[in-house]
Amino acid sequence: MVFQFPAAGYTEQRLSFGELVNLSSHSTYLLRIASDYLDIGLLKDSILTIDRSLIPRH
Incomplete structure (x- = not known):
């Protein structure tokens, strides 16, 4: 009898x-x-996304 791995598929x-x-x-x-x-809640090695198509605002 062979046991098959449940997550094989x-x-x-x-x-x-x-x-x-x-x-x-x-x-x-x-x-x-x-x-x-x-x-401002950013930790070292965080990835920032900058989108130049957006108009900057504060």
Whole structure:
């Protein structure tokens, strides 16, 4: 009698960051920050998304 692995037929697709957030290759940049900015909630090695097509506002 052979025991079959229950998840043998299960395959998982890889997640694509670009597909999740709909990035444009012409106007979007990804930056990884090197320091903590705790006052605004950013931790070291966070990834920032900059979209040049949006108008900046405060």
